[in-house]
Every structure is written in structure tokens, then in C-alpha cells.
Amino acid sequence: MDLQHFAKQIRYYTLKELNHLGFGHYGGSLSLVETLAVLYGAEMNASPAKRTDPDRDYFVLSKGHAGPALYATLFLKGYFDEDFLYSLNQNGTNLPSHPDCNKTPGVDMTTGSLGQGISAATGIAKGNKILGKSNYTFAVVGDGELNEGQCWEAFQFAAHHQLDHLVVLIDDNKKQLDGYTSEISEPFDFVEKMTAFGFNSWRIPGNDIEAIQAAIQKAKSLSGKPVAIVLDTIKGYGVPYVAEMKDNHHIRPNAQGVQALKDAVTTLGHELGLGGNE
Amino acid sequence: MxxxxxxxxxxxxxxxxxxxxxxxxxxxxxxxxxxxxxxxxxxxxxxxxxxxxxxxxxxxxxxxxxxxxxxxxxxxxxxxxxxxxxxxxxxxxxxxxxxxxxxxxxxxxxxxxxxxxxxxxxxxxxxxxxxxxxxxxxxxxxxxxxxxxxxxxxxxxxxxxxIRKQATSLYDAQTNFSEGVITVREGTDTTIFATGIMVAEALAAAEILEEQGISVKVIDAFRVKPLNAAAVVQAAKMGPIVTAENHNVIGGLGSAVAEITAEQYPTKLARIGVKEQFGQVGKADYLMEVYQLTCQDIVDAVKRVLN
Structure with missing residues (x-):
């Protein structure tokens, strides 16, 4: 699969999905697109046919507010159709802001209350280890989410149980809802912290597909410790209007913003040969 | 066992x-x-x-x-x-x-x-x-x-x-627990719904009341949710109800019973339980006196609802 193309598709449909609703978590969804492209496009053993296969790889979006990007990815993988994608947050929907394993095909665990998804991911990885399986659990946490103490409980558990088939991806997009993470609660050096917590950890350019793929392949080659890849990302990546906005966690665009977001879809659509109309 | x-x-x-x-x-x-x-x-x-x-x-x-x-x-x-x-x-x-x-x-x-x-x-x-x-x-x-x-x-x-330690022995291997409630003593004047350690207190209260000519039914309502509503309504039809729990009266067994009676068969009701207080150190029997969880407190409550 052409992962650059797949990432562009995910970004295109994430924008269309959010634009259809008119507001939502643009910033943290867009920073994660390349990671989702690598996982679902190449590195993760997951598909609609394997939805309930216990040997599949598991994915937990602990930063659940990036659900729209995950949903665009799942749609492109064939878990559900395009109409389903545009039901995001509509009354009675099966596609809520934050992922729900009982509603949305392809979602392995309900998340959204920050810090809890990573704990569940350690339980999934531990469960598969008890069962003697060699499948992987991938969990995405946000840099802001790492404010939550529960994350650090989960990391202690993962390291103590030597969950080397758990890969934690830290979406270090430098911002949380109220502003820069460094101004709200200084995160210090995630690689040093994760290393101290007993992980194999390193930092990569987090919107660089080749770097992400190489890092995940490296993670699979390591054993004895869980892995934490710190993704150096840009919140709102790939859509200048969003990326350049200061407060881009949850966007309710004005008329000018609506046009900019439409234009972004059009541009991506042309690049993909899709037209890009709303 | x-x-x-x-x-x-x-x-x-x-x-x-x-x-x-x-x-x-x-x-x-x-x-x-x-x-x-x-x-x-x-x-x-x-x-x-x-x-x-x-x-x-x-x-x-x-x-x-x-x-x-x-x-x-x-x-x-x-x-x-x-x-x-x-x-x-x-x-x-x-x-x-x-x-x-x-x-x-x-x-x-x-x-x-x-x-x-x-x-x-x-x-x-x-x-x-x-x-x-x-x-x-x-x-x-x-x-x-x-x-x-x-x-x-x-x-x-x-x-x-x-509780962690020795509990009162009330049942045996043949007891049927499927209804979520067990009638541990029959009676005709009033019903006490109790849970946990308060079942034994309720039974002791029933003994005292029997000597005073008051017949009390005691139900161990161990499944607090979903509570057996039919058992509560049946008790309400018989007479007043007292609840007894080693817990705050807000939100526990007493509330659950009151919710059912209020909507389905209103009756007089008294709740024995902790009222607007935090815990503290002490022996259990001492704390039961402090929080008014003793069999005598239940006796007094039964008399209140029957008057």
C-alpha cells in the first residue's frame, strides 16, 4: 500500500467527516493521521474480516478525542460505509466523539476518559501474553493525556510485566485543550521519563511516514521491555488553517474558517483525484 | 464452610x-x-x-x-x-x-x-x-x-x-439464593430489610420485639441492585418497613427500598444506617453504637413505624 496516499485519504476523510458536523476535535485528529496510516496501512494485523479474531493486533486510542481520525481510517479499511462516517455525533449515532467498542465496528476498547485507555491496553497485552500469543497491542496516548496519573500506573504495570508486545505511541503535539503542555504542566523529556519507567523509548519525527514505519518495525524487533515511541508531531498537521491556529484542540470555525476547511478538502481531493466537493 | x-x-x-x-x-x-x-x-x-x-x-x-x-x-x-x-x-x-x-x-x-x-x-x-x-x-x-x-x-x-472475617452463619449449602432476598424470619406486623452484618442485628431485634408481642419478618436483601421489588411491595402490603444497613442511608438499601415503596405501594418506613457522618477508628461494636446501628436502634425504629 502507498502509505503517503493512504495518509492523504485519511486526512481528506477526517476533514470531510468533521466538516459535515461543522465542529470538533480537528487538531489532535490531524496530528495522528500518519501514525494511523502506518498502523492500518502496513504494520497492524487488523481488518474487518479479523474483527473478532483473537490473534489480530489490537489498537487502543487512549486519546479518545482523536476518534474522527480513527473513524476515517476504519472507513477506508472497510469496517463501515461512507454514510456511517458522516453520522459522527448525530443524534442516535454509532459514531460518538470518543470511541465506543460496543457501537463502532473496529474499535477494540472504549476510551475518552483520559488515562484509562492505556490501562486497558496493558490489560490486553497482558491477556495476550498469558494466552501465549505473539500479537501486538498498539496504544496511542496524547502528550496532554500524560498529565493523568493513571498513565504512569499503566506504564509501571507494563514494564513490570515485561509487555514487550505493547507499543505505546505518544502523540507529542505540544498542546492540550487550554494551551501549550509546557505552560500548563511541564512534561520534561518523555524519552527520559519512559526510559526511567523501564521502556525502550526514542523520539521520531511523528508526521513522517517512513520514520514511523521504521520505528514500529524496530519496536517489533525488540524484546524484554515495552516500547514507547515519542511522536514529535504538529497539532493540526497537514491543514495550515488548523496547524497555525493557537487554540486548535476543538474548533468551531467562523465563516472564514468554514471556507478554509472546505478549501483544504478541495485541495486534498484534487491531489487524490476525487474532486473534493462537500 | x-x-x-x-x-x-x-x-x-x-x-x-x-x-x-x-x-x-x-x-x-x-x-x-x-x-x-x-x-x-x-x-x-x-x-x-x-x-x-x-x-x-x-x-x-x-x-x-x-x-x-x-x-x-x-x-x-x-x-x-x-x-x-x-x-x-x-x-x-x-x-x-x-x-x-x-x-x-x-x-x-x-x-x-x-x-x-x-x-x-x-x-x-x-x-x-x-x-x-x-x-x-x-x-x-x-x-x-x-x-x-x-x-x-x-x-x-x-x-x-x-466483611473480611467471620460472618454470622445463617444458611447452608441447600439455600436458594436466586431471588436476591432470603426470608430469615417470618412475622406479621412489620418487615425489616437488612444486609450484611445488619441481618444478625435485625434478627436480634426481632427476638426482643417478639417478647414484647410484636411479630417481625426479617429479610436478607443481599442483592441490593436489582432489588427484588416484588418482595418489597409484598412487605409494604403487610405493614410498615424498617431497613438496616452498615452504610450511609443515602443511596443504599434504605434508599432502594424507599424508591420502590414510594412509587409502587407507599408505606411508613424508617431507615437504620449512617446519617451524615464520616468513618472513624474504633471497634465495630463501639462504632455500631456511635452510628446507631445496634439491634436496640432497630427495635426503636420498629416501634416508631408501628405507632
Whole structure:
């Protein structure tokens, strides 16, 4: 699969999905697109046919507010159709802001209350280890989410149980809802912290597909410790209007913003040969 | 088994279930020595997990284990199994619809010397507020074992509160626990609904009242949610009702009974339980006097509702 193309598709449909609703978590969804492209496009053993296969790889979006990007990815993988994608947050929907394993095909665990998804991911990885399986659990946490103490409980558990088939991806997009993470609660050096917590950890350019793929392949080659890849990302990546906005966690665009977001879809659509109309 | 401490009942039942079903896992948070579950490690091996003093992770990891098909039994002291991890239980287990069993030990005043920080008078209230959660407050070793076995088989979330040590012996291996209530004494004037250690107090109160010419029915309402509404309505049709619980009167058994009678068959009702107070250190019998949980308090309440 052409992962650059797949990432562009995910970004295109994430924008269309959010634009259809008119507001939502643009910033943290867009920073994660390349990671989702690598996982679902190449590195993760997951598909609609394997939805309930216990040997599949598991994915937990602990930063659940990036659900729209995950949903665009799942749609492109064939878990559900395009109409389903545009039901995001509509009354009675099966596609809520934050992922729900009982509603949305392809979602392995309900998340959204920050810090809890990573704990569940350690339980999934531990469960598969008890069962003697060699499948992987991938969990995405946000840099802001790492404010939550529960994350650090989960990391202690993962390291103590030597969950080397758990890969934690830290979406270090430098911002949380109220502003820069460094101004709200200084995160210090995630690689040093994760290393101290007993992980194999390193930092990569987090919107660089080749770097992400190489890092995940490296993670699979390591054993004895869980892995934490710190993704150096840009919140709102790939859509200048969003990326350049200061407060881009949850966007309710004005008329000018609506046009900019439409234009972004059009541009991506042309690049993909899709037209890009709303 | 009637001589068995409740913690031994827990440990033995988990062991039995784990022998017949590889999906059973037991999670502790550094209180296994207190609950006698440290003995499980040797046999259950990696299906016994002591996470350390990390209750949030204990609940979260249990949810993840449930995702991979395991049936987690989660034990810690009741305040930590409820108020400390309320959102984790609510979201990762309840909202996510996982099959899991939470056991909170040291119910109410039986936390004794651990005092107010460790003394749960609100766990039943919190757990009742979680949609589709099942809530039990057990009184007897056979009852505890039966409830554990039921929870293992029944999908969904279950919360069981218990004391750790010796409970009053009320039942035997033939007792049928399927209705969620057990009539432990027949009577005609009024009905006492009690749970946990308060069942014995209710029986003692009934003895005293009988000598005074008052006939009291006593029901062990160990399944607080869903409470057997038919049993409550039947009692309301007979006469006034008294509830007795080792718990805050807000949100627990007394509230549950009042909710049913108020909507379905209004009757006079008095609630014995902790009223607007925190826990404190003390022997259980002393604390029962302090919080007005004694059989004499129940006797007085019965007389109030009958007047």
C-alpha cells in the first residue's frame, strides 16, 4: 500500500467527516493521521474480516478525542460505509466523539476518559501474553493525556510485566485543550521519563511516514521491555488553517474558517483525484 | 464452610472457579495478604495479578483482560474499589460493558482501626448509580460463595461488598439464593430489610420485639441492585418497613427500598444506617453504637413505624 496516499485519504476523510458536523476535535485528529496510516496501512494485523479474531493486533486510542481520525481510517479499511462516517455525533449515532467498542465496528476498547485507555491496553497485552500469543497491542496516548496519573500506573504495570508486545505511541503535539503542555504542566523529556519507567523509548519525527514505519518495525524487533515511541508531531498537521491556529484542540470555525476547511478538502481531493466537493 | 472467614471463602471460591475455567483471573492491589488471596499465586500463576498500590490500573488492566476474553475478579478494600476508582469502574467496565466482578472488603464499620479513610459508607450508593451494575452486600459464607459463583456466570458488571472475617452463619449449602432476598424470619406486623452484618442485628431485634408481642419478618436483601421489588411491595402490603444497613442511608438499601415503596405501594418506613457522618477508628461494636446501628436502634425504629 502507498502509505503517503493512504495518509492523504485519511486526512481528506477526517476533514470531510468533521466538516459535515461543522465542529470538533480537528487538531489532535490531524496530528495522528500518519501514525494511523502506518498502523492500518502496513504494520497492524487488523481488518474487518479479523474483527473478532483473537490473534489480530489490537489498537487502543487512549486519546479518545482523536476518534474522527480513527473513524476515517476504519472507513477506508472497510469496517463501515461512507454514510456511517458522516453520522459522527448525530443524534442516535454509532459514531460518538470518543470511541465506543460496543457501537463502532473496529474499535477494540472504549476510551475518552483520559488515562484509562492505556490501562486497558496493558490489560490486553497482558491477556495476550498469558494466552501465549505473539500479537501486538498498539496504544496511542496524547502528550496532554500524560498529565493523568493513571498513565504512569499503566506504564509501571507494563514494564513490570515485561509487555514487550505493547507499543505505546505518544502523540507529542505540544498542546492540550487550554494551551501549550509546557505552560500548563511541564512534561520534561518523555524519552527520559519512559526510559526511567523501564521502556525502550526514542523520539521520531511523528508526521513522517517512513520514520514511523521504521520505528514500529524496530519496536517489533525488540524484546524484554515495552516500547514507547515519542511522536514529535504538529497539532493540526497537514491543514495550515488548523496547524497555525493557537487554540486548535476543538474548533468551531467562523465563516472564514468554514471556507478554509472546505478549501483544504478541495485541495486534498484534487491531489487524490476525487474532486473534493462537500 | 460456615466457620470459614469471608476472605477464605473468597480465596477458595476463586481457586475453584479458576481450576475449571482458565478465563478466571484475580487482581489484587497490594492487599492480598489481608484477603488471604496471596495463596492463589502458587496455583493460578500468571492468572493471579497483584498490580501493586495502583487501583486505577487494577481496574483498567482488568478491563483489558476482559477484552481478551478473561473474567476478572478485582479485590481491594471497599473504599478503594469504589470511590477511589469510580470513573474507571464507570467507564472502563460499566460503560464499556465488560464482564467483571469487583469485591470490596471491610464493609462499613468493619474497617475498624483503619478508620475514616478506609471506612466505606457510600460504596453501595456509588455502585448503584452505575447503569446495569449489580450490587450485593453479603451476610454469610454460603451466600458469599453463591453470589461469587453467580457473578462468574452472569455477564455484566458486579460489585460485592463483604466483611473480611467471620460472618454470622445463617444458611447452608441447600439455600436458594436466586431471588436476591432470603426470608430469615417470618412475622406479621412489620418487615425489616437488612444486609450484611445488619441481618444478625435485625434478627436480634426481632427476638426482643417478639417478647414484647410484636411479630417481625426479617429479610436478607443481599442483592441490593436489582432489588427484588416484588418482595418489597409484598412487605409494604403487610405493614410498615424498617431497613438496616452498615452504610450511609443515602443511596443504599434504605434508599432502594424507599424508591420502590414510594412509587409502587407507599408505606411508613424508617431507615437504620449512617446519617451524615464520616468513618472513624474504633471497634465495630463501639462504632455500631456511635452510628446507631445496634439491634436496640432497630427495635426503636420498629416501634416508631408501628405507632
Amino acid at each position: 460456615k466457620e470459614m472467614e469471608m476472605r477464605q471463602v473468597y480465596a477458595q471460591t476463586i481457586l475453584e472457579l479458576s481450576r475449571k475455567d482458565q478465563r478466571v483471573v484475580a487482581l489484587e492491589a497490594d492487599l492480598s495478604s489481608s484477603m488471604s488471596t496471596n495463596q492463589l499465586k502458587e496455583e493460578m500463576k500468571d492468572r493471579y495479578i497483584n498490580v501493586g498500590i495502583m487501583e486505577a490500573e487494577q481496574v483498567g488492566a482488568a478491563a483489558g483482560l476482559a477484552v481478551t476474553g478473561f473474567i476478572p475478579f478485582i479485590h481491594t478494600f471497599a473504599p478503594f474499589a469504589s470511590r477511589r476508582v469510580f470513573d474507571q469502574v464507570f467507564i472502563s467496565l460499566g460503560y464499556a460493558q465488560k464482564h467483571a466482578i469487583i469485591v470490596g472488603s471491610d464493609a462499613g464499620v468493619t474497617a475498624e482501626m483503619n478508620g475514616g479513610t478506609h471506612m466505606p459508607f457510600e460504596d453501595v450508593a456509588l455502585m448503584r448509580a452505575i447503569p446495569k451494575n449489580h450490587v450485593y452486600d453479603v451476610s454469610d459464607p454460603y451466600e458469599f460463595k453463591a453470589v461469587l459463583e453467580h457473578c462468574y456466570q452472569a455477564p455484566g458488571l458486579h460489585y460485592i461488598r463483604t
